[in-house]
Amino acid sequence: MQISVTINGKQESGEVEPRTLLVEFIRYQVGLTGTHVGCDTSQCGACTIHMNGKSVKACTLLAAQADGQDIQTIEGVAPVDGPLHPMQEAFRDNHGLQCGFCTPGMIMSALAMVERHKGEDLDEQTIREELEGNLCRCTGYHGIVKAISAGAKTMQGGA
Amino acid sequence: MYAFDYKKVASLEDAQKVFESADDGTFMAGGMTLIPTLKQRLASPTDVIDLDGIDELRGINVDSHSVTIGAMTCHADVAASSDVKKAIPALAHLASLIGDPQVRNRGTIGGSIANNDPAADYPGALVGLGATVHTTKKTVSADDFFTGMFETALEENELVTKVSFPIPEKAAYQKFPNPASRYAVVGAFVAKTSDGIRVAITGAGPTVFRVPEMEKELTGSFTVDAISDIAVPTHELNSDLHATAEYRAHLIGVMAKRAVADCG
Ligand SMILES: Cc1cc2nc3c(=O)[nH]c(=O)nc-3n(C[C@H](O)[C@H](O)[C@H](O)COP(=O)(O)OP(=O)(O)OC[C@H]3O[C@@H](n4cnc5c(N)ncnc54)[C@H](O)[C@@H]3O)c2cc1C
Ligand code: FES
Ligand code: FES
Numbered sequence: 383m384q385i386s387v388t389i390n391g392k393q394e395s396g397e398v399e400p401r402t403l404l405v406e407f408i409r410y411q412v413g414l415t416g417t418h419v420g421c422d423t424s425q426c427g428a429c430t431i432h433m434n435g436k437s438v439k440a441c442t443l444l445a446a447q448a449d450g451q452d453i454q455t456i457e458g459v460a461p462v463d464g465p466l467h468p469m470q471e472a473f474r475d476n477h478g479l480q481c482g483f484c485t486p487g488m489i490m491s492a493l494a495m496v497e498r499h500k501g502e503d504l505d506e507q508t509i510r511e512e513l514e515g516n517l518c519r520c521t522g523y524h525g526i527v528k529a530i531s532a533g534a535k536t537m538q539g540g541a
Numbered sequence: 542m543y544a545f546d547y548k549k550v551a552s553l554e555d556a557q558k559v560f561e562s563a564d565d566g567t568f569m570a571g572g573m574t575l576i577p578t579l580k581q582r583l584a585s586p587t588d589v590i591d592l593d594g595i596d597e598l599r600g601i602n603v604d605s606h607s608v609t610i611g612a613m614t615c616h617a618d619v620a621a622s623s624d625v626k627k628a629i630p631a632l633a634h635l636a637s638l639i640g641d642p643q644v645r646n647r648g649t650i651g652g653s654i655a656n657n658d659p660a661a662d663y664p665g666a667l668v669g670l671g672a673t674v675h676t677t678k679k680t681v682s683a684d685d686f687f688t689g690m691f692e693t694a695l696e697e698n699e700l701v702t703k704v705s706f707p708i709p710e711k712a713a714y715q716k717f718p719n720p721a722s723r724y725a726v727v728g729a730f731v732a733k734t735s736d737g738i739r740v741a742i743t744g745a746g747p748t749v750f751r752v753p754e755m756e757k758e759l760t761g762s763f764t765v766d767a768i769s770d771i772a773v774p775t776h777e778l779n780s781d782l783h784a785t786a787e788y789r790a791h792l793i794g795v796m797a798k799r800a801v802a803d804c805g
Contacts, residue, residue: 383547400547400589401579424577425721427643436617436646442576443647446547447591494642498621514723515641 385449389414390458398445405429405440407448408455416456416486420517427516430487431455437494439515456486459493469493469533478529480520491516492530496537504534543585551594553677553700560698563588568700570613570652573644598651598702603628606708612651612701620645631712631730631803635666638716640723651701654686657693657748659779660724664749665714669730669741672706690747709734713803715796716744719783726784729796731804733763740797745778745789755797765798 386395420428429440432454460467550556560566567586598613603624620637667683709732716728725744740755758767778786
């Protein structure tokens with residue numbers, strides 16, 4: 383079947399099988415390999431992207447379900463040749479990654495979290511609860527939590 | 542995954558017609574249970590019928606005596622709804638505890654109750670509040686909807702359209718989550734309604750159940766002490782790698798008492 387999806391503002395069309403996963407379409411057909419597959423069983427969040435502004439696991443969606451929808455992946459959060467997004471910068475500054483495999487999913491979850499809590503204080507407890515759907519096998523999470531806290535402050539125009 | 546045909550439908554009539562003409566059709570809400578099931582080849586439908594385009598199945602409506610939630614409404618929308626938070630805060634709280642943010646953005650109330658996983662949260666709220674399930678064929682009380690492990694009163698080609706929850710005087714939900722999945726090892730929903738006290742337990746048995754002894758004692762005195770000596774027999778509870786029946790029986794007491802305390 384033919385699908386057409388807006389990915390990072392660009393129209394991407396392709397022929398997929400009904401059973402093609404969205405993450406397979408994004409990685410192998412569109413060629414955007416920043417979205418990772420960690421578990422393929424809806425647990426780890428490495429495949430997290432935004433669909434119509436909401437964080438979702440691209441390994442647990444059919445490409446067909448994304449037909450006509452608006453998608454953002456990690457490649458779309460900052461301009462290709464421009465500076466990093468403040469949330470990416472915060473991960474670099476706060477030791478928010480080691481091997482980096484979980485990082486695209488972490489950043490996409492972090493951005494959705496900031497959006498959901500707009501105008502509120504994103505405290506440590508909230509960040510930890512909201513990271514329930516993302517696993518990291520390296521960092522032990524402290525750096526990630528610190529990074530999201532710092533990134534959120536920068537995004538909200540604070541210190 | 543085995544191969545299948547994907548059909549997106551825009552109305553309930555279309556959904557039923559497509560199901561009728563399929564060899565072995567299955568409906569899909571958010572796919573949060575269905576897609577993992579297909580991946581593991583535990584199901585091999587010929588047609589997956591996506592309900593996402595049926596607008597009438599989505600939405601939350603609150604009036605003076607009830608909260609009505611469309612089958613395709615996702616958990617995140619229920620958790621964030623200021624109307625639900627005001628009318629039945631325990632229901633919004635329950636929705637906010639399901640899985641993780643990504644799952645809450647896709648998983649739906651219709652899919653959750655149609656699937657009737659023994660460890661799902663929503664069955665607790667439906668039975669605890671005495672909700673009514675509306676389907677394309679009938680209107681059925683929550684007490685009669687959940688019939689067994691992964692079993693419901695739904696027949697073939699019958700869709701959940703919405704669920705109506707009467708607004709209680711007070712209600713609270715307490716769960717002991719599995720630390721990995723957040724599914725309920727045991728969840729207790731306690732409500733003081735115009736029809737009396739209801740205590741519903743999810744996660745512990747093959748399907749959600751009420752505890753009449755607790756309801757009776759709480760009717761006499763709505764206090765934590767009133768139920769502190771009630772033990773639920775273990776022979777009908779689940780034992781699995783997450784918890785033994787004895788541990789679940791203990792947790793039922795703890796979670797029910799916490800829920801009563803939470804009702805304030
Ligand atoms: C990682 C993870 C963690 C989770 N944690 C929890 C948790 O803590 N607590 C909890 O309660 N749940 C949990 N869930 C389940 C989740 O909340 C979903 O509610 C559940 O998976 C159903 O998903 P869905 O609505 O997308 O339905 P689908 O997966 O699309 O459908 C499930 C079944 O219901 C049928 N169906 C769907 N809609 C209808 C309808 N309107 N009428 C009739 N039949 C219908 C389908 O045919 C299918 O058989 C978790 C899921 C995942 C993946
Ligand atoms: S790859 Fe999707 S959740 Fe792990
Ligand atoms: S940095 Fe390696 S998995 Fe998170």
